[in-house]
Amino acid sequence: MAFALKASPSSTSSSSSAPSNHPRLRSAAAMAMPTPGRPASRAVAAASAAASLEPAVVTPSPDSYWRAPLPLTPAASERIPTVAQAMSRARAHGKTAFIPYITAGDPDLGTTAEALRLLDALGADVIELGMPFSDPSADGAVIQASAKRALAAGATTDAVMAMLREVTPELSCPVVIFSYFNPIVRRGTRSFAAAAREAGVKGLIIPDLPYDEIRAFRKEAIQNSLELVLLTTPATPAERMKEIAKASEGFVYLVSVVGVTGARANVNPRVKDLLKEIRQVTDKEIAVGFGISTPDHVSQISEWGADGVIIGSAMVKQLGEADSPREGLKRLEAYARSLKNALP
Amino acid sequence: MAASAIRNPSPASAAAVAASRSAVSTSRSILRVPAASRRSLVVAAGMRPAKAVAAEAPTPVAERVNGAEVARPDAMGRFGKFGGKYVPETLMHALTELEAAFHALADDQDFQTELDGILKDYVGRESPLYFAERLTEHYKRADGTGPLIYLKREDLNHTGAHKINNAVAQALLAKRLGKQRIIAETGAGQHGVATATVCARFGLQCVIYMGAQDMERQALNVFRMRLLGAEVRAVHAGTATLKDATSEAIRDWVTNVETTHYILGSVAGPHPYPMMVREFHKVIGKETRRQAMDKWGGKPDVLVACVGGGSNAMGLFHEFVDDQDVRLIGVEAAGHGVDTDKHAATLTKGEVGVLHGSLSYVLQDADGQVIEPHSISAGLDYPGVGPEHSFLRDIGRAEYDSVTDQEALDAFKRTSRLEGIIPALETSHALAYLEKLCPTLPDGVRVVLNCSGRGDKDVHTASKYLDV
Numbered sequence A: 001m002a003f004a005l006k007a008s009p010s011s012t013s014s015s016s017s018a019p020s021n022h023p024r025l026r027s028a029a030a031m032a033m034p035t036p037g038r039p040a041s042r043a044v045a046a047a048s049a050a051a052s053l054e055p056a057v058v059t060p061s062p063d064s065y066w067r068a069p070l071p072l073t074p075a076a077s078e079r080i081p082t083v084a085q086a087m088s089r090a091r092a093h094g095k096t097a098f099i100p101y102i103t104a105g106d107p108d109l110g111t112t113a114e115a116l117r118l119l120d121a122l123g124a125d126v127i128e129l130g131m132p133f134s135d136p137s138a139d140g141a142v143i144q145a146s147a148k149r150a151l152a153a154g155a156t157t158d159a160v161m162a163m164l165r166e167v168t169p170e171l172s173c174p175v176v177i178f179s180y181f182n183p184i185v186r187r188g189t190r191s192f193a194a195a196a197r198e199a200g201v202k203g204l205i206i207p208d209l210p211y212d213e214i215r216a217f218r219k220e221a222i223q224n225s226l227e228l229v230l231l232t233t234p235a236t237p238a239e240r241m242k243e244i245a246k247a248s249e250g251f252v253y254l255v256s257v258v259g260v261t262g263a264r265a266n267v268n269p270r271v272k273d274l275l276k277e278i279r280q281v282t283d284k285e286i287a288v289g290f291g292i293s294t295p296d297h298v299s300q301i302s303e304w305g306a307d308g309v310i311i312g313s314a315m316v317k318q319l320g321e322a323d324s325p326r327e328g329l330k331r332l333e334a335y336a337r338s339l340k341n342a343l344p
Numbered sequence B: 001m002a003a004s005a006i007r008n009p010s011p012a013s014a015a016a017v018a019a020s021r022s023a024v025s026t027s028r029s030i031l032r033v034p035a036a037s038r039r040s041l042v043v044a045a046g047m048r049p050a051k052a053v054a055a056e057a058p059t060p061v062a063e064r065v066n067g068a069e070v071a072r073p074d075a076m077g078r079f080g081k082f083g084g085k086y087v088p089e090t091l092m093h094a095l096t097e098l099e100a101a102f103h104a105l106a107d108d109q110d111f112q113t114e115l116d117g118i119l120k121d122y123v124g125r126e127s128p129l130y131f132a133e134r135l136t137e138h139y140k141r142a143d144g145t146g147p148l149i150y151l152k153r154e155d156l157n158h159t160g161a162h163k164i165n166n167a168v169a170q171a172l173l174a175k176r177l178g179k180q181r182i183i184a185e186t187g188a189g190q191h192g193v194a195t196a197t198v199c200a201r202f203g204l205q206c207v208i209y210m211g212a213q214d215m216e217r218q219a220l221n222v223f224r225m226r227l228l229g230a231e232v233r234a235v236h237a238g239t240a241t242l243k244d245a246t247s248e249a250i251r252d253w254v255t256n257v258e259t260t261h262y263i264l265g266s267v268a269g270p271h272p273y274p275m276m277v278r279e280f281h282k283v284i285g286k287e288t289r290r291q292a293m294d295k296w297g298g299k300p301d302v303l304v305a306c307v308g309g310g311s312n313a314m315g316l317f318h319e320f321v322d323d324q325d326v327r328l329i330g331v332e333a334a335g336h337g338v339d340t341d342k343h344a345a346t347l348t349k350g351e352v353g354v355l356h357g358s359l360s361y362v363l364q365d366a367d368g369q370v371i372e373p374h375s376i377s378a379g380l381d382y383p384g385v386g387p388e389h390s391f392l393r394d395i396g397r398a399e400y401d402s403v404t405d406q407e408a409l410d411a412f413k414r415t416s417r418l419e420g421i422i423p424a425l426e427t428s429h430a431l432a433y434l435e436k437l438c439p440t441l442p443d444g445v446r447v448v449l450n451c452s453g454r455g456d457k458d459v460h461t462a463s464k465y466l467d468v
Helices: A009-017 A023-032 A040-052 A063-067 A074-079 A083-092 A109-121 A141-152 A157-170 A181-187 A189-198 A215-223 A238-247 A270-281 A295-303 A313-320 A325-341 B011-024 B027-031 B042-047 B089-105 B109-123 B133-138 B163-177 B190-202 B212-217 B219-227 B242-256 B273-281 B283-296 B311-320 B387-394 B405-419 B425-440 B456-465
Strands: A097-103 A127-130 A175-178 A203-205 A227-232 A252-255 A286-289 A308-311 B062-065 B068-071 B129-131 B148-152 B181-186 B205-211 B231-235 B260-262 B302-306 B327-335 B351-355 B358-362 B398-404 B446-450
Touching (some): A109 A325, A181 A189, A181 B351, A215 A227, B089 B163, B129 B283, B133 B148, B133 B405, B148 B283, B163 B260, B163 B273, B163 B311, B181 B242, B190 B219, B205 B212, B205 B242, B212 B219, B219 B231, B242 B260, B273 B311, B273 B387, B283 B311, B283 B446, B311 B327, B311 B387, B327 B405, B358 B387, B425 B446
Parallel strands (some): A097 A308, A203 A227, A286 A308, B302 B327, B327 B398
Antiparallel strands (some): B351 B358
């Protein structure tokens, strides 16, 4: 077997039973307690949410909680590569980066934590973690349903960040958050960016924050060492695509279709030429996403010269539509492996 | 007598009226974004010849608000901090194209002539400014003093609401863009009906997204849309109301952007929609100014309109934003009450956020999830609001308040009984606000209320609540 699992699905309870052994969690609790004006109960709620990984309803924290970012453990922050590093490392090894997407909290955050460990162990180069949103206008039916389940199960931003704080130090690949802009605006861009950094997140994809609007968030992203990945599409004119490629961090995200997320029967043949066009204007890695679901799709895209493939809806389906979380993780593993094996 | 309070215009103002009428009545100006940045004098503005703007496109309207130069919107489509284009990258080029077409058509004589003709002969403009004598009587105090109530009769437009002003202009625009397929979202069904109507008129394919719950409470309008040849697609996501229908329309547009024009029905959404839809509705305020001058030789003192997304309110307000002596009041839906969790009072209770493409006030929870709004009126049952309203609220230029479902129902009945006008439930919110407003107004103050739609579509809903 090429990939050993770091944690089996059944280990959820054991990993969450001793969270205080983890230095970052200890410091989170210690840091949180004395913050003036922050009710102790909230600190406990946040700490216990992190500890139990239950989709606990965490009282939304005031800005003060997130305003003071915890210093990252140097070892952890150095060990996990940036998104750009992970992408160029894959390219240097002649690999096409494997970038799976899952929705945080679907069906629950404990399962999401396990799925992150699993995908990392299976050789994901970057993992895209979707923050559930009530009105995901760039998403098709599968991810809409997934977000709805996650929200119903209590996946608040606080709870997701708490889960990530525990899990990211165990991973070898960077995690990128995919979030619509409203939850970021609501929390405050600075506060959200600080929370993401503190949770060990390396980058952000904001589907409704196009190139023209990124200055609304860029400063905060830079201050918190978050790479802001920008999207270009078949409907993007060449000049604009050039600007986007220039400004994108981590990699350039090529949306393969004119449309929302969700599996398609075939890969859009325009992707081949679009890859060439983008390649002419940037040295950055290019990853292709939206509509990709089969081993044939990923090998096709790899042949066309993409540096990475992003698999969303099809991945989410394995996990979210299974009869049980355990079954979902099993299906996710088999599916992810089939895609990974189809890639160089 | 209330009627005696309507003064005859003085000879001087009559001259002004004549002058202003000659310029303004070329409703050709409906599409024109004024190039010179502001009006210093109302009548002068009316007399100013309409000026081509294509050369300056996309130079936005700039207005002097509270002494400060504020562009509405600026080149980025912002009203202060509100507005912008928060949409998937796939739509960005289409929005740029749309903005360019909008500005170019402002200078296209053929287009303007066609639009003018249709507004007059098909829509039935201009709509009357009607003195509501019995409502006025109703709000008189014991000593016989009180405000004078006028209704701007947008309910008399073809299809029964103001929505047609925008739909007809955007359909013409879509034809110019070479797009044969039209999509739209609808809440109460009025925008859907208006869109289906203009698609029938211009031979365009039409798909309307409507929340499943709204389809039930506005069954009559669903039938009308289908009768007009539109395909009505039920949206079951979320609360199955207007917000979900809008999200679904955006998804359709993202998927079919190369062949499809999205006729957004309010002053919401990404730039250029808030500006463009306002420009297509500003004829409401322009006519009101002229009609007021004609009837009493002055301006209205107070403007009142209901606000969901805010298109009928912006249509009435826009003309008067620079007239600091004109009070602007928007009335939102308080549902069961703004202190319950069942209301749609976005400007009263919302927080700044991004929904459906623009930064504005949004009803949302502490985690940034959009809250399911509630209003008895499907057209106001929306958790967002047009960005320009958020701007006008924040700078203090317009006031916003709310009335409950029950207050709206009472006004629905009262207006039917007193004026023989069955108003839409949306409009009933504005009418209900007269109960709060009128007792505070001095004698003879002239209130113009935008009677934005007729209530035939709502009799089924109202019959469940009203004992008549």
